[in-house]
Amino acid sequence: MGNLGILLVALVSLVALNQGLVHAHFYFDTVFTLGSQNSTIWDNGDNLALLLDKVSCSAIQTNKEFLFGSIEMQIKLVPGNSAGTVIAYYMPSTGSKHDEIDFEFLRNLSGQPYIIHTNIFTQGVGNREQQFYPWFNPTSDFHNYTIYWNPSQIVWFADGLPIRDFRNYERFGIPLASKQSMRGYSSLWNADDWATRGGLIKIDWKNAPFIARYHQLSLRTCTWTGPPDSISQRAQTTPAANWWASPLYGKLNDVQKVQLNWVRENFMIYDYCKDTKRFNGQFQPECKR
Template sequence: MAYAHPLLLLLMVVAVPPSAASWPPSPAYFPSTKFRSMRFTQGFRNLWGPQHQSLDQHALTIWLDRTSGSGFKSVRPFRSGYFGASIKLQAGYTAGVITAFYLSNSEAHPGYHDEVDIEFLGTTFGKPYVLQTNVYIRGSGDGRIIGREMKFHLWFDPTEHFHHYAILWTPTEIIFLVDDVPIRRYPRKSAATFPMRPMWVYGSIWDASSWATEDGKYKADYRYQPFVAQYTNFKATGCTAYSPLRCGPVSASPNPSGGLTRQQYWVMRWVQKRYMIYNYCKDYRRDHSLTPECWRR
């Protein structure tokens, strides 16, 4: 999880304003329906802030106030798989607040860890949430933060209903999906630019006032506490760190070997053209010797 570059806003891609939003075309394949849902207690446990966590039937509520946030973690580490949850965010003023669903091995490799993020960046009144996707490889906490951020507005209001957000991670690619619509594909181009060590699945809500909303311009305002997020419909299917080597990765498309169909690619490009507001590879103020996957061949 990284702070944004001070000149980020100068490099944002123009996106469709929420008032003119339209729903993406159908991807024609719905990977979330291929994987069984689980109850929170079947695959996860509290990690921190247990007093800020409530379980009601199949839905988990976590919240942030002036005293603490909260987080949870999968019981098992995975080396590949499909990881999803249906999430509902809080409306109103949520600046400075991060609601996250992500993969990480930070506890196993402190200061030298891998991470794959879905983060919702809190906002101010009348402005839409930003969904940030990010990928770190071996060392996002060692003083040289190398993020690979892509940011999106959504084609719906994520505070009105639950929507399903997922990460598909295999040895060859990472795909981010929203309601089964692929919004980003991060292929493995080299061992140095792709996470391969086992990771756990996490969720959290916390105060990131220093960078989360418009580069830290707007901070968390605890007059509006508590800040609440709800999670349900948990999915974590794939090869655990303890699975036999014959365990094969799952796919986000009808092709068992992975990748996306032509229709899925087309829908992904459609979303990126209309709703992506930042692409790290297009940020020419960054040192792309640290992100060689951005180099044109």
């Protein structure tokens, strides 16, 4: 399938995923957690900017916790030479055995592409990174990034295309991030100790301030309001009234599988399941599935 065909079916997939989408607002649905002096919201809560300078980073989080559904934002990444900066967009739970679903956007030198970095933590264990080059310019316009999860799978989308799918293999003893509620977070911060070529390239502060822009936060989630000790029981129930429990969303459809393979074959640059040197040949068990 050619690039145009891939992008056309991506629009169809995104429409299907967004049925019943709840448009949220940065004013009412998030709070600043770091660097409020480096953050601003405008246009009735539809637009947000986070800023990084030598004084402070900046970050937001959702007011509410969620258990299953999708969270999406349109983000315009930092332009120019912003090597060493990272925009994180992720869903974590709390505690030492936390679950977490990550997007991180690693900036490089001018003229070199951003890296879309993904990871998942289950019961406090991560080391499940996959990385991709974008097939678009993520700094010239807003692009849609979605984290979708239910008891069957977790999927990372970019502009409606699935770039990664982490399936439920609990029957094989592989935990899924499905038993702890999470909040949505995003931050712009200094990660020049590791983000660009393993920390070899440091931030050039002459280019500061660095600004990331956000548009139209959308939450289509199951808000969690129960006590923590009842999360595990609730997480394993899938009442028919919840859209995410529909068999339609239990696995990627045939079109999405084609899209996923297209992204992996053309734009994946790192896969933890193929890093024999790092793991000394001892891969995570899901790599065999």
